Amino acid sequence: MAAVLMIEDDDRIRMSLGLALEDEGYTVRAVATAEEGMASQRQEPADTVLVDLMLPGIDGFECIRQLRRDGDVPIIVVSARDDTHDVVAALEAGADDYVIKPVAVKELSARLRALRRRARPVAVAPQIMVFNGLEIRPQAGEVLLHGNQLSLTRTEFRLLCELAEHAGLVLSRQQLLERVWEYDYGDERLVDVHIGRLRQKIEDNSATPQRLLTVRGLGYKLQR
Template structure:
């Protein structure tokens, strides 16, 4: 199994610093721009991508969107921008975490390991969760709606698994932030709303399909199968 982390950043000093701190636990591959990101992913088969926002050729937002079209890989965005809107945009595009420069290499290492733990949670137990029109295979992290496979990002899968495993339970937005993004994530609850919106769109692919995720006004969301 691959143990590679792909770092995409045009600052060579940053790349070397990240590599120095991660190479005891991971194989670190470096790319200095956004050219042929799909080729780099195929060649390195990374378990996680650290992606700078301000890149030549293609910026980090474009690359994050491009990766998410075909790859179910955790992504940590790395940027000098600290504006809250930028953080929310990255999460809306499918990023799993967001770190602002300048950063502590030890914090980055901790976040990398935390994201990898969350993305692989549940993988050790062969388990299938079934609802009318919906099947979650926990071991393979695959989802089918009416028998057809649906591609989910790691965060979308984690949200669905958490809520489907607790059908009928109401989760506040703050609770979902803590459980899915981690207690140290300092974004706001709009990230949850954006992920829920994307997840609903993927699950409710047919006009007459069941609905699964419902808004509890003033509180948050719950999973419940409704015709």
């Protein structure tokens, strides 16, 4: 049974959403502040963390950054804030997904299941793939740049492997949503922000990318 840590300061939402997720088969641990949530995750790691952005004390953005520094646990933002700036800022802080309140529990449960599937080993060919100093070892779950191992989140790793498996081919945002996030539909900003984060790690200079390229109007490709 998957364990979910919910960090939500609204008592009503915390109780109702927690009960609904338990009905979906999850074990839910719910807290009201970022401080409580981070301490709880360090003591007893959950499989997935749900984070509200408008929290007392440490806000959701900083909570995400600290959780991400501590590990690669999948993080979903659950927030009423739907402004593009807030969505992008939360994803750039390290969140894997973003759900707008009011929450459809069935949709949230489907996203939690997709995140769990993405946590499994990548089912790709065992060969090592090399792209101009970037070395991808799918079976080992490792990525090296000029011999130095990179720290990628699970989502970033799966995104990179998907692009590597189709090296030289353009993959649209919708194709990447379907193949990496396993969503039939979704917010394409998820893809754009994760591409940006990935470039920060795999490019010698992310301002002038040489490996992970944008093909305007079409999507992205990994160039050998």
